[in-house]
Amino acid sequence: MASRFWTQPGSDSEDEESDYEEEVEPTGGETTTEPGLNPYLQANASDSEDSDDQKRVVRSAKDKRFDELSATVHQMKNAMNINDWVSLQESFDKINKQLEKVMRVTEAVKVPTLYIKALVLLEDFLGQALANKDAKKKMSSSNAKALNSMKQKLKKNNKQYEDLINKYRENPEQSEDDKPPEEESDDSDGTESVIDPNDIVSSDNEGPDEDDPEEDEPTEEGWQKKMSKKDKLMDKQFSKDPSEITWDSVNKKFKEVVAARGRKGTGRFEQVEQLTFLTKVAKTPAQKLEIFFSVVSAQFDVNPGLNGHMPINVWKKCVQNMQVILDILVKYPNIAVDDMVEPDENESQKGPDYDGTIRVWGNLVAFLERIDTEFFKSLQCIDPHTREYIERLRDEPMFLVLAQNVQEYLEQVENYKAAAKVALRRVELIYYKPQEVYDAMRKLAEHTGDGDYGEEPKAAEEGRAPSSFIVVPELVPRKPTFSESSRTMMDILVSLIYKYGDERTKARAMLCDIYHHALLDQFSTSRDLLLMSHLQDNVQQMDISTQILYNRAMAQLGLCAFRNGLITEAHSCLSELYSGGRVKELLAQGVSQSRYHEKTPEQERLERRRQMPYHMHINPELLEAVHLICAMLLEVPNMAANTHDAKRRLVSKTFRRLLEVSEKQTFTGPPENVRDHVMAASRALVKGDFQKAIDVINSLDIWKLLRNREHVLEMLKAKIKEEALRTYLFTFSSSYKTLSLEQLSMLFDLTEAQTHSIVSKMMINEELLASWDQPTCCIVFHDIEQTRLQALAFQLTEKLSILAESNERATEARIGGGGGLDLPQRRRDNQDYGAGSVAGSGGRWQDNMSFNQRQGGGAGRTGYNTGGRQFNQNAGGGYNRDRTGQYRGTGQNTRYQDGAYAGSGRSARGSQDTSSRMVSLNKGLRA
């Protein structure tokens, strides 16, 4: 049955096609309206298509078309009777569409007479209507409009059928008589086309109107039919002599299949299978390559939604196909892959022995990135607590080897820019893995490497298709090679990226590098990298996923600093992350619900799409514990030092708030979560009870997540003791005149040298007004603690100087800056008071203001996370309102500032606190 196509590959079908082309062309060209298909009809059609008896099916479909056509003609007649041009116009559009379908179903050369008849009728009626001026005037406006447009449409349409119409006018009867035989011939045509569906498809697609949406249905039909018989077809085709398959025929078929891509109703899986089949019959390596590229992109199409992920088996096949592509590329080095220029139509005709480069359209990097993204997405979607997730994770080496091969190939062809991109993908799979995990992955890749690749698909292939025309041996390695340590691997990849990557690639690689260094406890290296790269300054302008990566790197850096005992550094890395209470969101490790506003489903979907897969998570509990403990170690002595100091500087607002809340509780139960533990420890520390604090902290079970747990806990113990000593001295120094060193070191279980060093440091920094009495080894306290009156007097003078300063500024602005400054000036004063009562210091309000301004400006820019953006706008709005000079009470103003401040951490990440952090981690700017 199908043999026709194959036995007479050249001329016959070609002729037919050209005929069809002529016919199809005009109809397709003029129809511009959307497909308004009857879903029932369509469904019916395809349903019946599946049944075995093809002949009957086609007949019924054709009959249906004709029925539809005549029904529409009937409608038109009715509309003419009531002179309803609007519905007439609709019917006309419909009939045109239907005509096309009919044509396609019947494969008719001639337009059905029924249609011509309708056209003639319509033309006559139109002439009448136009002639009758009075009637025209009486028409409703919409009707008249429809009439006019009808006139034009008809004129245009009828031009194409001029001959036929004239013939019909001359001899209507004869045309009518002609009909039955014509149908007969149509039938025979139809049968044939069913038998060899490829012809239909090709004839349809060869026309210039390829993207005409109206072709959907017939195309689908073609596919459906083809599907039902596909295997049979393939067998048949293979049983033929391979020599009879020419490049042309394969190419033609390939074009057909590709053209169907993306159409409504095109079976995606089927397309993949068809293309896969075509790869086997490809005549030249270039063609094979070309088809393989299409296979891969068709595989990407299998799952069109943005939220779902590609089916895993398809993904695996996709990876294998990519490997084969690389095999081909490596074997035939004269084939170049390019996506810049549209290559010559017949470029792939050139055989393997063609000397000179053969250009094939394709983009390896884009494919690879897509594969990676799909992998990532699948991990996002799969429930991390299932076995499936672990199974999926085991596929990672598979991707890594592909990436490695692609990168090697790209380096070989000296496309380093692309290679850098691929290297980044590899880096992003490695950077979060500590050495242990890396080793595990390496072992996995080595052990299962042989079994997994190649065998399974081969078995499947062998069963059906013993050989393809172009056999490519597996040239590229199917097993990844890993460096001994993850660090060396990172170093190799990262240095390549730094050399050739573009800005974004470099920034991401740098962040991964920082993360990885931090993971390996190399705090100073990763800090240096961070400061040298100036990422903090411009991370604001980067895309969201890079910002997430930045947040992750900062979190990891904080953990690293903590493990190294650098409490201040750890705190400054982490405090920003926690200042907004949106850690989960910032790290993309979950969606946090906000009390203040609802997220639109769109926002939620966006957020879900950027989530990190579970295995990449930074343990949130550990992070929280580290942050709170750091805050505790810094804040508790700080609180003790400035009990009644107006310009107390808060080290950690978050911690303060938590502590206040926990202190308000009437009854405190035993600690349950991380927060409770730290709060309990803080309460003990405030009293100087270091042992209890240590015990509580030690009882946290998250410590088991730390690699060198003993060491860290030891460090923590020492720190707690030290801070307990400091707190004790701050709190109780006023009660003593002298204190002996021995007693102190006994109290806090420290060596005398340590105690001496700590106390000396406090003396030098003038935190403790005391000095040593060397002969007796005592601390002698100078009793010069300020009285309350004196303290208040100091506060007063400070406020006075703030007032004077702001007055000066105001006059300066007024006198120096010229007119028009009235409003800003008032605003400034306004903020001044607010700030004064919040912070009570002159230096602070400036910070606040400059920050506010920045926020106002930054609202339009990319604030990460949608919530933050919303907040930003609020803040910006408030700022604007302020600017218009609306007076706000001091209290209100304060609140406003608080609000803005609270919003700072998450929206203006890195910008506001950069300065302070730059100081604390100060390494200076590097040239």
Next chain:
Amino acid sequence: MAEYDLTPRMAPNLDRHLVFPLLEFLQERQMYPDEQILKSKIELLNKTNMVDYAMDIHKSLYHTEDVPQDMVDRRVEVVARLKALEESAAPLVNFLQNAAAFQELKADRQYNLQMLNDRYQIGPEQIEALYQYAKFQFECGNYSGAADYLYQYRALCTNSDRNLSALWGKLAAEILMQNWDIALEELNRLKEIIDSKSFSSPMNQVQNRIWLMHWSLFIFFNHDNGRTQIIDLFNQDKYLNAIQTHAPHLVRYLATAFIVNKRRRPQFKDFIKVIQQEQHSYKDPITEFLTCVYVNYDFDGAQKKMRECEEVILNDPFLGKRVEEGNFSTVPLRDEFLENARLFIFETYCRIHQRIDMGVLAEKLNLNYEEAERWIVNLIRSSKLDAKIDSESGTVIMEPNHPNVYEQLIDHTKALSGRTYKLVGQILEHAQAQIAR
């Protein structure tokens, strides 16, 4: 003591010829076996044109009279090349040596070039030859000749890159001739060029700065004013960053300069922070000493470190420079360093103590009791220390020094009224001006 030897870290940043003095010093100090040093000397000389010298060293190293053939060959080659270069540069050299003709040169470079071209047929090729010749002279060890030629070349050269390398050459030559004043001038000139020139990449600029700093060590530790100038140079942000990123070992010299300087500088505190930060990448007894005194307040540790510092200084080619006075040879920098370091310890110690036993103090200062007493008395007399000695109990008692609360309050508010008056005045003035208008 070889563990604190910085020569291996310094050498890559120095000119071959500049490394030579360092090797000489090492040989003198006997830090490494002689053989090893001689071998590295030969290696060093192999790439230069000082073949005769290399031959001498070879002889003394292997105690033979034979010289390897390649050295002989090289000598012939060098001489030939010298001849050739001499010839090609001859017209210009002759012109420069001709006093009368030399007078014709004016301050205008364009004019000079024009004039040379027109009247003496000296074109760019000859000028280029002069540069090559000068370079060759330098390679041969004839530094004074090289310096002269390079000076002339710079007056005539139009290529800014060439100019820069000529300047480097001149600096090296001056350093090797130990003309510290001139070298310092060249150094400053070079620094200006490096800071103002736009380099192809920031890395290049940093590299240039690193070289400059390394080379400058020769000058700074020999020039009278060098110790303050080294702080001025090294402590600039750009240079400090360069040190931190690429040559943390230079911290030693900066630290020494800070300690040796009598005057306390405001940057000192920041520098301590730098030392703390760089702990992981570089530390030696000198930086550790500062950490002990200013970070950990570990005075016993500081004591120990001070002794180690002495060793380090003696073995450092820059710091341990000897001065022969009659029969004595002293290391002036060591004495100064120790004196100041002692002062550092004492100062800090006093700040946190109210009463100190003289005996303990003497021990801490590495002095005996009498000396310590005299030392303290001198300090009190020069009003550097607000303290009294209680000889009965043998202690020093610090005078407490706390600002009076009332004074503080007055200080705070004193300026306010003045400021307000000024403000009022300004406003009135403004208002009157507006009325007048």
